[in-house]
Amino acid sequence: MKLPLNLKKKMEPFFYLSPALIVMIILIAVPITMVILFSFFDNVIINKNPTFVGLANYYDVLTDPIFFTALKNTTFFVGISVLAHLILGIMFALLLNSKYIGKKTKALFRIIFILPWLFTEAIIAILWRLLLNPNGIVNYLLQIFNFLGTSIDWLGSIDLALVSVTIINIWSGYPFYMISLLAGLQGIPQELYEASSIDGANAMNQFFYITIPQLKPILLSLITLDLVWTIQQFTLIWMTTGGGPLHASETLSTYIYKQAFSSFQYSKAATTSVIVLLICIVLAIFYAKQQKGEGLK
Amino acid sequence: MNKKKKTQRIKILTIVLLTGGSLWPAFPVFWMVLNSFKPNNEIFAWPPIWISENFSLESYFSIFTSPEKLRYFLNSYFICGVVVLLTLFISILASYAFSRFDFPGKKIINVMIISMQAIPPITLLIPYLSLIVTLRLYNTYGALILTYLLFTLPYAILIMTGYMNTLPKELDEAVRIDGGTRLNALWKVLVPSAVPGLISVGMYTFLRAWNEYLFALTLTKTREMRTVPVGISLLMGQHAYNWSEMLAMSVLGSLPVVILFLIFQKYFISGMTAGAVKS
Numbered sequence: 001m002k003l004p005l006n007l008k009k010k011m012e013p014f015f016y017l018s019p020a021l022i023v024m025i026i027l028i029a030v031p032i033t034m035v036i037l038f039s040f041f042d043n044v045i046i047n048k049n050p051t052f053v054g055l056a057n058y059y060d061v062l063t064d065p066i067f068f069t070a071l072k073n074t075t076f077f078v079g080i081s082v083l084a085h086l087i088l089g090i091m092f093a094l095l096l097n098s099k100y101i102g103k104k105t106k107a108l109f110r111i112i113f114i115l116p117w118l119f120t121e122a123i124i125a126i127l128w129r130l131l132l133n134p135n136g137i138v139n140y141l142l143q144i145f146n147f148l149g150t151s152i153d154w155l156g157s158i159d160l161a162l163v164s165v166t167i168i169n170i171w172s173g174y175p176f177y178m179i180s181l182l183a184g185l186q187g188i189p190q191e192l193y194e195a196s197s198i199d200g201a202n203a204m205n206q207f208f209y210i211t212i213p214q215l216k217p218i219l220l221s222l223i224t225l226d227l228v229w230t231i232q233q234f235t236l237i238w239m240t241t242g243g244g245p246l247h248a249s250e251t252l253s254t255y256i257y258k259q260a261f262s263s264f265q266y267s268k269a270a271t272t273s274v275i276v277l278l279i280c281i282v283l284a285i286f287y288a289k290q291q292k293g294e295g296l297k
Numbered sequence: 298m299n300k301k302k303k304t305q306r307i308k309i310l311t312i313v314l315l316t317g318g319s320l321w322p323a324f325p326v327f328w329m330v331l332n333s334f335k336p337n338n339e340i341f342a343w344p345p346i347w348i349s350e351n352f353s354l355e356s357y358f359s360i361f362t363s364p365e366k367l368r369y370f371l372n373s374y375f376i377c378g379v380v381v382l383l384t385l386f387i388s389i390l391a392s393y394a395f396s397r398f399d400f401p402g403k404k405i406i407n408v409m410i411i412s413m414q415a416i417p418p419i420t421l422l423i424p425y426l427s428l429i430v431t432l433r434l435y436n437t438y439g440a441l442i443l444t445y446l447l448f449t450l451p452y453a454i455l456i457m458t459g460y461m462n463t464l465p466k467e468l469d470e471a472v473r474i475d476g477g478t479r480l481n482a483l484w485k486v487l488v489p490s491a492v493p494g495l496i497s498v499g500m501y502t503f504l505r506a507w508n509e510y511l512f513a514l515t516l517t518k519t520r521e522m523r524t525v526p527v528g529i530s531l532l533m534g535q536h537a538y539n540w541s542e543m544l545a546m547s548v549l550g551s552l553p554v555v556i557l558f559l560i561f562q563k564y565f566i567s568g569m570t571a572g573a574v575k576s
Contacts, residue, residue: 012479016394017406019387020450027425027447028413034424045427088321095315100308105315111559112319115326118554120508122526123547126533127329130540135341137328171325179566225414232417235510239530253419260423261515273420284415 035277038270045266057271067272069247070255077166077251078230084170085226086219089177094211096178097185110182117175125239128168129155161241161249168236173229177222184218185211217290224287228280252276333357333544340540356545365520366546369528374553376438376524377506380445384453384502385495387446392457393483397466407458413451422515429516440516441524445509449502456501460494461487496564500557507554525550 014021039057041050061067092113096106116124131138132154142148154164192210201209212219234253237243243254252272259269332340333356335349360366394400395407425444426435434440468490469482477485488495510526517523523531529550532543558565 010400013394013398013400013403016390016398020391020410020454021406023387023443023446023450024410024413027428027443028416028421031421031424031428032416034428035421038424045423092318095311095318098307098311100304100311101315105312109315109319111562112323114558115322118504118558119326119551120510120526120554122508122510122529123550126529126543126547127325130329130332130340130544131325133341135343137345140343140345171321175322183566228415228417232419234419235526239510239533253417256419256422257511266423270423273423276417277420280415280417280420284412287412287415 032277035270035273038267039274041267043265043267044270046264050267053267057267061268061271061275064268066247066250067255070250070252073162073249074231074251074253076162077169077233078227080166081169081173081230082223082226085174085177086223088170088174089181089222092174092178093181093185096182113178114175116172117179119172121172121235122239124168124172125236128164128171129240132164155241156245158245158248161245165237165240165249168240169230169233172236173226177226180218180222181215184215188214221287221290224283224290228283228287231276231280329544330548333541333548335541337539337541340544356539356541357549359542360546360549366528368521369523369525370549372438372522373507373525376441376445377503379438379442380449380506381499381502383442383446384449385499387450388453388457388498389483389488389491389495391450391454392461393487395454395458396461396464397469397479410451410454418448419511422511425512426515435516436518436522438522441506441509441513444512444516445502445506448509449505453498453502456498457491457494460491464490493564496561500561500565503557504554 038044040052040054042053042056044050096110096113101109119127130136133139134151134153134156138154139148139151143151152160154160188211192214193206196206196210232253233251234257237249237251237254238257241249243250243258253276256269256272256276259265259272331347334352334354335346336351336353336355339346339349339351395403429435429440429443434443464487469479469486472482472486473479508526509524510530513524513527514530517527520531525546529543529546532539532546
């Protein structure tokens with residue numbers, strides 16, 4: 001069959017888009033629809049003929065104290081991680097952008113500062129289990145410098161597990177901010193600083209009145225992306241504390257995983273997934289607004 | 298204080314801060330590498346042994362001589378390779394559509410692709426597992442390849458579109474004026490000009506696929522199908538923690554990424570920042 005030329009021309013862009021669209025529709029649209037459906041049915045996957053239960057799963061999840069522990073822990077984990085990523089990212093980016101050091105020194109330090117970002121989460125988890133072991137180097141160093149009397153089981157303690165996984169996540173995540181901000185810093189017109197120096201602005205003024213406002217669009221994008229990434233952090237927590245001890249470092253992602261693969265409560269896991277998805281959709285809308293037009297002319 | 302002296306002081310201060318600050322990222326890595334050469338019983342010695350007299354490559358040899366562990370590496374390389382090629386192919390086509398055509402729904406599709414980056418994979422894990430089982434892909438390379446495409450395509454399309462937009466339209470139009478087809482123009486002219494962008498996308502894709510743990514853990518079952526991150530976590534569960542082997546495997550598992558990064562860092566950093574942030 002021969003298509004009319006006009007229609008053929010109109011369809012042409014979709015020919016190029018079709019592989020991407022097919023993959024994405026099957027692999028994104030279908031699972032999203034499925035997970036939403038799952039959340040309204042009783043024990044899906046295990047149950048051959050699941051029955052519609054309305055909001056019963058939501059009731060179950062929202063009355064589960066462990067869900068709230070996970071929500072609270074996730075809020076702490078995400079809040080502190082994102083804040084620390086931001087501060088470390090800006091600090092290191094400013095240092096690496098200094099005009100007082102040579103190109104080669106800069107390149108060397110840049111690679112060192114990026115290091116954590118090149119490591120797989122599974123490996124980062126092992127690395128920090130090595131460092132934070134009761135007989136590990138962190139305890140040793142803290143003791144010889146007299147910060148600590150006896151060794152601490154960082155990852156095994158109810159009081160410290162969440163703090164420990166947060167520290168690990170901070171270690172692994174700041175380089176992304178650092179590189180992006182480094183690019184952003186180089187895009188700020190030098191004249192702005194020169195003009196403000198003539199007006200008598202000091203480094204502090206310049207940072208708050210030029211650097212930060214100029215970086216604002218990048219900062220907002222970075223923070224939104226990081227929020228989404230940190231909410232879903234699973235591997236680091238799973239391989240260091242497993243959400244324990246006694247749910248002390250349980251987050252929404254370890255909660256979802258355990259509901260599904262330890263308790264086989266697939267409906268409850270799906271319901272929690274939908275709740276997390278809703279949180280992320282709000283963030284995604286914000287992110288898309290930030291990025292609007294990117295890639296389009 | 299004169300200006301030269303002041304500059305000198307700032308310079309020294311910057312170097313001191315940089316050196317001090319670099320302990321935070323570098324020391325853990327240094328400690329991991331150092332310990333991978335120690336025998337197991339020295340790894341948690343108290344006080345720690347810095348320079349061991351029993352330095353050995355034994356744990357590395359034990360990985361190279363274990364077919365099971367080599368298989369993890371082969372699986373990872375194969376999956377990552379296929380994902381990189383497919384991602385590049387699909388994103389080249391899609392970015393061409395975005396960059397050279399105007400069509401109804403362009404904006405909406407674009408925003409949808411951007412927003413996909415914000416969907417946490419873990420929320421799709423459960424339906425995804427049943428989808429993969431239904432498609433009879435459970436415990437196959439196909440399951441992981443498809444999954445990783447999903448993670449890498451939105452970013453790849455975004456970056457490639459940005460990159461294509463920087464290439465002048467006259468470049469491919471010239472081919473078409475000479476009678477070439479659009480596809481001809483795309484493959485013969487645009488793709489070769491977009492090599493830096495392709496490298497950046499390829500690196501990112503490799504990294505994403507190489508690092509993935511959750512889906513690799515959930516969608517595969519037998520040891521023959523496991524990837525490096527899952528393989529490492531399996532070592533963790535084994536006989537009283539063979540730390541030295543775990544660390545050696547971690548070093549070997551990080552090496553490809555570090556090497557790739559050192560070779561391509563220029564393209565990679567510029568591409569990555571262009572995609573993540575609108576500057």
